[in-house]
Each structure stands twice: as structure tokens, then as C-alpha cells.
Amino acid sequence: MIRHKQNNSRKNSTDGQQWKKPSVLRSLFKHKLSCIGLIIIMLLSFMAIFSPFIAPHDPNEQDLYHVLEPPSWNHLLGTDDVGRDLLSRIIYGSRVSLTVGILSTLFSGIIGIVLGLIAGYRGGIIDMIIMRITDTFMCIPGFVLLLVIAAVIGPGLINIIIVVSVLGWTGFARITRAQVLQIREMPYIEAATACGASGLRIMFRHLLPNSAAPLIVTASLSIGSAIMLESGAAFFGLSIQPPTPSWGKALRIGYSYLEIVPLFSIAPGLMITLAVLAFNFLGDGLRDILDPQLRGARERNK
Amino acid sequence: MRHYVVERLLYSFLILLLISILIFVLARLMPGDPIHAASMINMDLANKDIIKELQHDFGLDKPLYLQYLYWLKDFIKGNWGVSFGSGEQVLTMFMRRLPVTLELFIAAMIWAIVIGFPFGIISALKRDSWLDVFFSSTAVLGVSIPVFWESIVLIYIFGVYFQVLPPSGFVPFSESVLDNFLCMLMPGFVMGTHGAGLLSRYTRSCLLDVLSQDYIRTARAKGLREITVLVRHAAKPVLIPVTTIMGLAWSYVIVGSFFVEYIFALPGLGRMAANAIFARDFPVIQATLFITAIHIVCMNFLIDIIYGFVDPRVKIHDPA
Amino acid sequence: MLIDVKNLSTHFVLSRGVLKAVDNISFSIDKGEILALVGESGSGKSVTALSLLRLIPNPPGKIISGEIVFEDKDLLKLNPEDMRHIRGNRIAMIFQEPMTSLHPILTIEKQVVEPLLHHKKIPRTKAMKACYQLMEKVHMSEPALRGKSYPHMLSGGMKQRSMIAMGLSCNPSLIIADEPTTALDVTIQAQLLELLKDLTQELGTSMLLITHDLGIVARYAHNVHVMYAGRIVEKASAQNLYARPRHPYTMALMASIPRIDQDSKKLAPVQGNPPDLLNLPKGCAFYPRCSKKQDQCMEHAPKLKPLSNNHEIACWMYE
Numbered sequence: 001m002i003r004h005k006q007n008n009s010r011k012n013s014t015d016g017q018q019w020k021k022p023s024v025l026r027s028l029f030k031h032k033l034s035c036i037g038l039i040i041i042m043l044l045s046f047m048a049i050f051s052p053f054i055a056p057h058d059p060n061e062q063d064l065y066h067v068l069e070p071p072s073w074n075h076l077l078g079t080d081d082v083g084r085d086l087l088s089r090i091i092y093g094s095r096v097s098l099t100v101g102i103l104s105t106l107f108s109g110i111i112g113i114v115l116g117l118i119a120g121y122r123g124g125i126i127d128m129i130i131m132r133i134t135d136t137f138m139c140i141p142g143f144v145l146l147l148v149i150a151a152v153i154g155p156g157l158i159n160i161i162i163v164v165s166v167l168g169w170t171g172f173a174r175i176t177r178a179q180v181l182q183i184r185e186m187p188y189i190e191a192a193t194a195c196g197a198s199g200l201r202i203m204f205r206h207l208l209p210n211s212a213a214p215l216i217v218t219a220s221l222s223i224g225s226a227i228m229l230e231s232g233a234a235f236f237g238l239s240i241q242p243p244t245p246s247w248g249k250a251l252r253i254g255y256s257y258l259e260i261v262p263l264f265s266i267a268p269g270l271m272i273t274l275a276v277l278a279f280n281f282l283g284d285g286l287r288d289i290l291d292p293q294l295r296g297a298r299e300r301n302k
Numbered sequence: 303m304r305h306y307v308v309e310r311l312l313y314s315f316l317i318l319l320l321i322s323i324l325i326f327v328l329a330r331l332m333p334g335d336p337i338h339a340a341s342m343i344n345m346d347l348a349n350k351d352i353i354k355e356l357q358h359d360f361g362l363d364k365p366l367y368l369q370y371l372y373w374l375k376d377f378i379k380g381n382w383g384v385s386f387g388s389g390e391q392v393l394t395m396f397m398r399r400l401p402v403t404l405e406l407f408i409a410a411m412i413w414a415i416v417i418g419f420p421f422g423i424i425s426a427l428k429r430d431s432w433l434d435v436f437f438s439s440t441a442v443l444g445v446s447i448p449v450f451w452e453s454i455v456l457i458y459i460f461g462v463y464f465q466v467l468p469p470s471g472f473v474p475f476s477e478s479v480l481d482n483f484l485c486m487l488m489p490g491f492v493m494g495t496h497g498a499g500l501l502s503r504y505t506r507s508c509l510l511d512v513l514s515q516d517y518i519r520t521a522r523a524k525g526l527r528e529i530t531v532l533v534r535h536a537a538k539p540v541l542i543p544v545t546t547i548m549g550l551a552w553s554y555v556i557v558g559s560f561f562v563e564y565i566f567a568l569p570g571l572g573r574m575a576a577n578a579i580f581a582r583d584f585p586v587i588q589a590t591l592f593i594t595a596i597h598i599v600c601m602n603f604l605i606d607i608i609y610g611f612v613d614p615r616v617k618i619h620d621p622a
Numbered sequence: 623m624l625i626d627v628k629n630l631s632t633h634f635v636l637s638r639g640v641l642k643a644v645d646n647i648s649f650s651i652d653k654g655e656i657l658a659l660v661g662e663s664g665s666g667k668s669v670t671a672l673s674l675l676r677l678i679p680n681p682p683g684k685i686i687s688g689e690i691v692f693e694d695k696d697l698l699k700l701n702p703e704d705m706r707h708i709r710g711n712r713i714a715m716i717f718q719e720p721m722t723s724l725h726p727i728l729t730i731e732k733q734v735v736e737p738l739l740h741h742k743k744i745p746r747t748k749a750m751k752a753c754y755q756l757m758e759k760v761h762m763s764e765p766a767l768r769g770k771s772y773p774h775m776l777s778g779g780m781k782q783r784s785m786i787a788m789g790l791s792c793n794p795s796l797i798i799a800d801e802p803t804t805a806l807d808v809t810i811q812a813q814l815l816e817l818l819k820d821l822t823q824e825l826g827t828s829m830l831l832i833t834h835d836l837g838i839v840a841r842y843a844h845n846v847h848v849m850y851a852g853r854i855v856e857k858a859s860a861q862n863l864y865a866r867p868r869h870p871y872t873m874a875l876m877a878s879i880p881r882i883d884q885d886s887k888k889l890a891p892v893q894g895n896p897p898d899l900l901n902l903p904k905g906c907a908f909y910p911r912c913s914k915k916q917d918q919c920m921e922h923a924p925k926l927k928p929l930s931n932n933h934e935i936a937c938w939m940y941e
């Protein structure tokens with residue numbers, strides 16, 4: 001339907017031959033956002049890997065004579081409650097967040113994908129059992145479960161990775177299963193079965209690669225959500241223990257000194273937001289790129 | 303239709319049963335029990351015999367499955383046990399704090415809907431314009447900001463710097479409507495942010511999807527005004543999937559309550575639960591978790607039923 | 623002349639290039655005439671139909687030139703309000719896929735009565751009555767029951783009858799039927815086309831019938847225009863087209879229809895591949911597949927020229 005808004009009129013020329021593409025705006029921006037996300041992720045990774053070289057001070061070096069100071073040339077973001085340089089602590093804090101985010105997504109991905117494959121491919125009772133378990137887990141909000149489990153097994157880096165992994169697998173399982181259900185009726189799966197391929201082979205060689213697209217999107221979004229969960233746990237003191245720098249923990253302590261040094265809680269929170277934002281942008285961009293392809297494939301196979 | 307409702311009901315019960323087992327097991331898996339914890343503080347309890355007696359009184363020495371069954375039976379009867387920490391009836395504690403949390407939840411959902419829907423609709427209608435990019439980015443931001451950080455930032459801006467809103471504390475409705483409104487403003491907004499972002503993105507994608515459907519083209523081919531096409535033809539097919547997202551938005555609100563009630567010092571259920579977890583107060587933990595799960599299951603059940611009524615394609619609504 | 627289309631061009635701008643879906647076509651339809659627009663997928667027939675009603679999705683498509691004169695007005699110059707007055711009212715359209723073209727969550731009666739209520743502003747009770755009369759007219763069985771049903775409860779044929787009822791409700795001068803029976807069983811096809819023919823004759827409505835099925839054309843159309851790669855290559859009455867197809871494409875199409883009365887062992891499809899609309903050859907678009915090609919066909923695209931009475935052709939063979 002021709003709309004009489006003239007937003008594309010500049011792009012028309014009268015001979016009708018030369019056309020500037022009106023959807024450049026869209027593809028550019030979609031790409032822009034995921035580009036921004038990617039850049040932020042790379043910067044954060046760089047920060048995490050090369051922290052010793054970037055951080056101006058030792059993050060654990062206390063200086064009780066210079067406690068809770070505002071920003072200065074020596075300490076660009078000021079100091080915390082025991083005189084440690086805030087900037088260095090924030091730089092090092094990226095290590096925890098990224099590690100937990102990536103590792104727990106990896107583990108929950110493995111668990112979820114395997115369960116989803118089995119549930120989707122085998123069907124029947126196994127499918128029902130796995131799906132009921134998934135539904136059960138999904139009925140308790142992630143963070144609540146995290147608090148409980150973290151209280152059970154105690155704080156610490158490895159523990160928090162385990163907990164967050166246990167929370168994230170449901171998403172992967174559901175999506176994998178949905179994909180498998182779609183793909184499993186396809187002729188090439190029938191052909192593979194007819195050739196005598198074992199269930200395992202079909203699952204990993206055929207079903208999995210073809211389900212990859214939405215799973216990649218899920219993975220990116222999962223990392224973001226894992227980082228959010230970890231910092232939430234850190235806020236309640238359930239993540240990595242002091243003196244290791246952690247964004248969530250810093251936020252919590254900073255809150256007490258909000259009126260004196262607001263930067264103490266604003267800065268770490270900003271980092272968490274940026275990290276989660278970056279992975280969300282990336283995930284969205286991936287979804288936009290991969291979805292038309294998916295839909296095209298589905299149409300062709302109808 | 304009855305079939306469907308019954309089926310959904312049975313399913314919900316099954317899930318609830320599984321959840322109850324999960325919750326019970328989790329609570330009991332926590333290392334130590336409160337009696338030992340109390341005995342650390344209170345030297346009077348350090349006597350082994352006293353500990354044993356207390357354990358027996360609280361039923362902690364029976365086999366696990368029996369404890370579960372007793373708990374379940376009691377729960378259904380309304381006896382949610384007694385808090386190990388305060389000695390109060392859990393149910394009473396719960397009821398006292400419920401109104402606060404309820405008010406918070408409702409405020410959050412209102413914020414989520416009031417911000418989320420319009421953002422999503424405008425984004426979809428003005429697709430690819432600057433408005434769309436702005437609203438969509440804001441939506442992603444809403445989903446990415448940690449609730450606890452957002453609270454702190456807002457408290458700093460409005461509570462510390464500009465000093466227009468109370469940074470924490472709760473004033474009940476009964477005491478002062480205005481004060482109550484003011485102290486709920488920031489917490490409600492913060493808790494609604496994540497839901498607003500979610501709703502905005504989902505509404506946008508649903509609306510875009512619906513607008514590309516053939517039946518919208520038919521509606522336009524009939525010469526209807528665009529607003530009629532949107533309201534009469536596009537609204538319902540969009541609202542149906544969006545309603546299902548409300549359930550998810552609601553669970554984000556629940557998660558938010560833990561942080562928000564803590565930071566804003568609101569005497570609600572989230573705070574009670576968090577404290578209980580740290581104190582290993584089993585009855586409170588179990589009760590709260592179970593109630594949370596129950597009401598999420600109920601939410602989903604309700605949504606399923608509404609879905610069944612509203613969408614005739616779900617083959618249960620047969621006028622013949 | 624009821625509607626006179628001159629030099630209509632509709633292009634789609636894609637990331638891969640500009641797709642000239644309709645390239646400078648002209649045609650007209652008289653009152654009471656059934657004109658068939660024939661061509662394979664991608665020939666531009668559906669886009670032509672949508673262009674008449676200005677329903678081309680704006681990104682990425684746009685009508686870039688032309689004139690569509692209908693009832694003394696150029697449709698392409700109308701403001702949106704006036705154009706809406708035309709749609710569903712003076713010109714109605716029936717779509718190909720009744721499955722997806724009907725609103726899934728509105729009852730049939732609500733959808734059929736909608737154009738009436740909107741355009742004619744008659745009271746609801748009167749409109750409903752007219753609506754059910756219409757449903758009877760299109761031979762819907764048990765209209766009372768169907769009216770209160772939802773589309774997914776109806777068969778394909780019933781759905782399409784609803785669409786026909788919807789289209790005819792405001793008594794339009796022109797009805798555009800875009801492959802109305804393609805998605806349906808062959809037996810239903812015949813029924814529906816007979817219905818359309820009868821109704822249009824009875825009401826004096828003109829019809830633009832879009833199809834790729836030459837069999838339908840023979841039986842139901844007065845005149846035929848053959849489209850290829852966005853251009854019209856042959857115009858003739860249905861009789862003449864069948865008796866004496868001139869354009870190599872038309873001839874190839876006719877030859878490819880399997881016939882019971884002939885004793886051929888092999889099918890004779892049209893040679894070559896459908897044209898890539900993003901990369902049309904410089905001269906005649908059919909050149910790569912033509913069995914009668916000449917050198918000049920590669921260089922210059924032929925224009926439509928009248929051959930004999932009522933028979934126009936765009937081919938260098940006849941210049």
C-alpha cells in the first residue's frame with residue numbers, strides 16, 4: 001500500500017532507473033547494534049585477559065590512608081572502602097563476569113542441547129519426562145532457585161558456575177527440542193535412518209547442525225543472562241569471595257556509601273549493564289540475520 | 303472445552319507436585335540445620351540432649367520422605383509451620399507482608415504495560431525510523447539493566463541528588479496515600495522495567511508479523527481505514543501471543559522483588575524470603591518458594607484458559 | 623472503457639538490485655468484459671493486480687510510473703482517502719489463498735458484511751440481511767451456520783465463496799480475481815469459476831482474471847493478455863489466442879498443454895529457465911528461450927503492435 005509519507009521521496013528520481021535502497025537504514029542499524037555489541041564484547045574480553053597490563057594498580061592493594069576518595073589523577077575512579085583503586089578492581093572484575101557467563105552458558109548449553117535432542121528425537125515417554133522436568137524448573141524463577149541452591153552449596157566461583165549452568169539449560173532444551181521436532185520429519189533424516197545410521201549419529205551429525213542457528217542466538221542471550229545472574233548472586237554475597245574483585249559485590253558495598261562516593265556503585269553497575277547489553281545486541285543481530293534464512297529454508301522444504 | 307480445562311488442571315497439579323518435592327529437597331539439602339545454627343549463638347542450646355530434643359520437637363529426626371508428606375499435608379491444611387527464626391506462624395508472617403509485595407507487583411505490571419505496549423506498537427508502526435531504533439534500543443536496555451543497579455542509580459538521582467523521592471522505607475496506604483504512592487514510585491518503576499522491555503520487543507515483533515499477513519492485506523483491499531485495520535483486524539491476533547508473555551514478565555517481577563525490597567527497605571515477601579534463605583529458616587523458605595511456584599503455575603493455567611477462550615483456532619470454541 | 627491502464631511500471635528495490643516486476647504495460651477493460659491476464663509465476667500478473675488497487679507494500683515496492691484511469695479519475699493520483707473509497711467498493715479483489723486471506727479470529731459473517739457496513743453506511747440489520755443473501759447467492763450451503771463459523775472450520779471452496787461474497791457485496795464495477803481457484807481442488811475450481819462468470823454477467827461487473835491456467839482462460843475469458851517477465855507480449859480475444867497463437871511464448875505454452883486427443887508420448891515444456899527478473903536481457907526478455915529468435919531480438923525489445931483485428935503482439939517476427 002502506497003503511504004503518502006514522503007520519507008522515501010528524496011530517494012526517488014524521476015527516471016525510475018536509479019534507486020537508493022530504502023531499507024539501508026534498517027540493515028545498517030541492525031548491523032550497527034550487533035556491531036556495537038561485538039565491539040563491547042571484544043573490549044571486555046581484552047580487559048579480562050590483559051587485566052594485569054591494563055590496570056594501573058594492584059586491585060588488592062589496600063591503602064587505609066586513602067579510603068573512599070573521589071576520582072583523582074592517581075585513582076581515576078577513586079578508591080573503595082579499604083583504599084583499593086576502583087578502576088583496577090573494575091578491570092579485574094571483568095574476569096569473573098565473563099568467565100562465569102561463558103562457562104556456565106557452555107555447560108548449560110551442553111546439558112540442554114543433549115536433553116533437547118533426546119527428547120525431540122526419541123519422543124514418547126522420554127520426551128514427556130524430560131519436558132515435565134523442564135517445565136518444573138521453569139516454574140521457579142531462575143534467581144530464586146539460584147539463591148536457594150547457592151545457599152545449599154555455598155559461595156565460590158566454581159559453585160556459582162555450577163548453579164548458573166543448572167538454571168540455564170531449560171532454554172536450550174526447549175529450543176533444541178522444537179527444532180528437532182521440525183527437522184525430524186524431513187526426508188533427509190528418513191534417508192539417514194534408512195541407511196542404517198544410529199540414533200546418536202543422526203542426532204549429532206544431522207539434527208544438531210541444522211538446529212544450530214537459533215541455538216547460537218540463545219547462547220549469546222544466555223551469556224548475557226548468566227552475567228546478570230552472577231552479579232545478582234554476587235550482590236547477595238553468594239558468588240566469588242573477597243578479596244577477588246567482582247562487579248556485583250562492589251555494587252553492594254558501594255551502596256552503603258552512595259552519598260559519599262556514588263561512583264563506587266555506579267561504575268560496576270554500568271559495566272554489568274554494558275556486558276549484558278552487548279550480548280543482547282549481538283544475540284538480536286544474529287537472530288535477525290539468521291531468521292530470514294531459517295524461514296527461507298522452511299518454506300523451501302514445505 | 304471442558305476437556306481442555308481438565309487437562310490443563312491435571313497438568314498443573316502434576317507440575318505442582320513435582321515442584322513441591324523439588325523445593326522440599328532443596329530446602330533440606332542446605333547444610334546444617336537451624337538448631338545447630340542457633341546453638342552457635344545461644345550457648346544454652348549447646349547441650350547435645352537439648353539439641354536432640356529440639357530436633358524431635360520440630361520433627362527433624364524423622365526420615366525425609368515422612369517429613370515431606372507431613373509438610374505437604376500441613377501445607378494444604380493451611381498450617382505452614384512455624385518460623386525457626388521468630389517462632390511466628392509462617393502463615394501469619396506471610397499475610398502481614400503480602401499486601402506490600404502485592405502492591406509492588408501491581409505497580410510493576412502497570413509500569414510494564416504502560417511503557418511496554420506503546421513502545422512496541424509505535425516501534426512496529428514506524429518501523430526502521432529513528433523512533434523505532436530509539437524505542438527498540440531502550441527496550442533492550444530495559445532488559446539488560448540489572449534491577450539492583452537501576453534501583454541504586456534512581457535512588458541516587460531522585461533520593462540523594464534531587465531529593466524529591468524517599469530513598470527507602472515504606473508507608474502503608476492506610477497511613478498516607480500520597481506517601482505510599484511516592485515510596486512505591488521508584489520500586490514499582492524499577493521492577494517494571496524488565497517487563498516493559500520484554501513486552502515492548504515482543505509486541506513489536508508480533509505486530510510486525512501480523513501486519514505482514516494476508517488477512518491484513520484483505521482488510522486493506524476492502525478499503526477500510528488504517529486505524530480500523532489496526533484495531534479490528536490486527537489487535538486481537540497480536541494480543542493473544544502477547545498475553546502469553548505476560549506470564550514471563552510476571553516472573554521477572556518476582557525476581558526483581560528480592561532486590562528491590564532489600565534495597566528500598568520494603569517489608570515485603572521478597573525480603574522475608576531472602577532473610578529466611580540466609581538464616582536457613584526451612585519453614586519460611588519452603589512456604590515462600592512453594593507459594594511462588596503455585597502462583598506462577600496458576601498464572602500459566604489462567605493464561606492457557608484465556609487463550610482457549612479467545613483463540614477459536616484452538617479447536618475448543620465451537621459455535622456449532 | 624471502464625479502466626484504462628497506461629504505461630504502468632512497478633519496481634521492487636531489493637538488496638540484490640531492482641526487480642522490475644511490471645515494466646511499462648498498458649491495457650484496458652470494458653464494461654462487462656472478462657479479461658484474463660496469463661503468465662507463469664513471476665510474470666508480474668499479481669503485481670499488476672495489486673498495483674491497480676495500490677496495495678503494493680511500500681518498502682520494497684513502488685509504482686514508479688503510469689496512469690490508471692478509472693471512472694474518470696487517475697487512481698495513481700488519488701489521495702489515500704479517495705483511494706480507500708475505491709477499494710472494496712468500486713474495485714474489489716479476491717485473493718488466491720483463502721486459507722490465509724480470511725481473518726482467523728473473526729466470524730465469516732463479520733468479514734463478509736464489513737465492506738457493506740463501511741462503504742454503504744446502512745444499518746447493521748439491513749447489512750446482515752444483505753450479507754446472508756449474498757452468501758446464498760454464492761451458493762454457500764447452510765449460510766446461517768457458515769456465517770457464525772470461523773474460517774478454519776470451512777472447506778477451501780466455502781472460504782473462497784465467502785471471499786467472492788465479500789468482493790461482490792458493494793456491487794463493484796470491477797472485480798480482480800487473483801488466481802481464485804489455484805489453491806482448490808479441480809472439481810471446486812470449475813464450480814467457482816462458473817459462479818464467478820454467472821455473477822459477473824448478471825451484475826454487469828467486469829472482471830480481471832489472473833491465472834496461469836490456460837484451460838480456465840479458454841472457457842471463461844473474453845479477452846486474454848499474455849505476460850512475460852513483467853511485460854505484455856500478446857493481446858487477443860480468447861478465441862483468437864487459441865485458434866492462432868502468435869507469440870513464440872504463447873505458442874510454446876499452448877504446445878506444452880498435454881491433450882487427451884493427441885497421441886504424444888513426451889511432454890513438451892517451454893524450453894529454458896524462467897527469467898531472472900533482476901537481470902533481464904537487453905532486448906526481448908524471451909530471447910534466451912525462443913525457438914524463433916533473430917539477431918535483432920537480442921538488441922531491441924519489441925513493442926506491442928496490432929496484427930489484425932483485436933490481436934496485438936510484441937515480437938520482431940511480425941514487424
